[in-house]
Amino acid sequence: MNRKGLSKHQVSERLKEFQKRDLKYSSGRILGSMCTCAHPVAKEAYHDFLESNLGDPGLFEGTKALEDEVISMLGEILGKKDVCGHMITGGTEANLMAMRAARNQARQEKSIKNGEIIAPKSAHFSFKKAADILNLELKEAELDENYCMDLNSVKELISPNTVAIVGVAGTTELGKIDPIADLSELCLEKDIYLHVDAAFGGFLIPFLRDIGYKFPEFDFGLQGVCSITIDPHKMGLAPIPSGCILFREEKYLDLMSIDTPYLTEKQQSTIVGTRTGASAAATWAIMKYMGWEGYAKLAKNSMEITDFLARGLLKQGFELVSPPELNIVAFNSSKISAHELASRLDKMGWAVSVSSCPPAIRIVLMPHIRREHMVEFLDDLKNIE
Ligand SMILES: Cc1ncc(COP(=O)(O)O)c(C=O)c1O
Structure with a gap:
């Protein structure tokens, strides 16, 4: 570490050098991320609440009230206004908290010591972390032909040690929605905790449904659903x-x-102690600013670009893994493998990701991606094959 402090200017110049090495969402080249540019309204609120600590809420009563309002607004979007919960770092921590609640409940109410959780093969890897941290065994349910959780496989995996079943509303790789209504019935019948991971889909499905898109039920409207993960820093435009x-x-x-x-x-029921209040302020600000209509427009726009890309790919002879249901397109070439294609695209400056189940190029059409970026992308694909 430097002994003498640098000037503010020197620090800022050095930081800029580091930042130059980062990719920018605004370039339209980040195609495999579920994060995006935070909205300026959210950034400003974040900055204004940088010092507030929700780990000690009695000192920050205003910020705590913002968090409570965010929880209630999100609950309203997801079918139940009077929910409770917390703003935390993201989907991983949310899933960990849900699994912790389920494990503790089973321990207390059913004396289950070696708990098991059932999640689809398509579930986010955060459930592997949760299982490891909480000393639970993760049992992976098979997928059906549409890459959704197979109900029969879930039934086969249920045992006296099952503490939770997880369904996903908007899978990370393909944006699929598991049969949550069936899972809800099953969980009510068997008295098992049901968690829905809507980290990605939570800010899309309710708004798209409102403007006529058809989706299965997935939220607190289903009585078996005990908890839901939703990430404002994905499609919610929060930092x-x-x-x-x-x-x-x-x-x-x-x-x-x-x-x-x-x-x-x-x-305290959260995993972390000191907890930023800036996220609560930023999420409150952007939700109030966007309103239902703003989010519906944003989601519709992403779906239109998704459709544009999917059609373009089909026209150029690529194969879609399945028709996109949310703003994720997964595709393959008949000539080269997904990994080879990803590496060639990478050399051309496109940061795509490769899904695992099945292997395919995976593009997430986040709000920073515009139609002109996809025109350029499709052009580049023509030159690769
Ligand atoms: C469905 C789903 N759940 C959980 C997560 C984990 O979220 P985070 O990376 O914010 O912890 C992701 C991340 O992409 C996700 O897609």
Whole structure:
């Protein structure tokens, strides 16, 4: 470390050098990420609340009220206004909290010691982390021909040690929506905790449905759903880190509560202690600014570009893994492998990702991607083959 401090100018110049090495969303070249440019309204609010700590909410009552309003707005989007929960770092932490609540409930109410969770093969890898951290066994359910969780496979995996079943509304690789209504019935019948990971789909499905797109039910409207993950830092245009975990009932938070003797709150149910209030302020600001109509427009726009890309790919002879249901397109060439294609695209400056199940080039049409970027991308693809 330097002994003498640098000037503000020197620090800023050095930072710019580092930042030059980063890719920019605005270039339209980041095609495999579920994050995007935060909206300026959200950035400003984030900056204004940088110092507030939701880990000690009695000191920041205004920020805590913002968090409560965000939880209630998100609950409203997802079928139940009077939910409870927290703003946290993102989908990984939200899924970890949900699995912790489920494990603790099963431990307390059913004396299950070696708990198991059932999630589809398409679930985000955060469930592997959660299983590892919480000492749970993860059992992966097979997918059906449409890459959604296969109900029969779930039924076969249920055992006396099952503490939770996970369904995904907007899978990471293909944007698929699992049969949550069936899972809800099954979980009510078997008295099993049901968690829905809508980290990606949560900010899309309700708004798209509102303007006529057809989607299966997936939210708190289904009585079996105990918790939902939703990430404002994905399609919500909030800055990273802005994630959210919602629980149907307060009792799930109580199941995780730990005494916090020296703080302004008596108990804490989150995993982290010190917790930024800036995400709550930024999410509140952008949700108020966008409103239902703003998010519906944003989602529709992303779906239109998705459709444009999918048609363009088909016209050029590529094969789609399946017709896109959300703003994710996964495709393959009949001539070269997905990994080879990804590496050639990378050399041309396109940051695509390759899905694993099945291997395919995966493009997420986030709000930073415009039609002209896709025209250029399709042109470049012509030159590759
Ligand atoms: C469905 C789903 N769940 C969870 C996550 C993890 O979210 P994060 O990276 O914000 O922790 C992702 C990330 O892409 C996701 O797509």
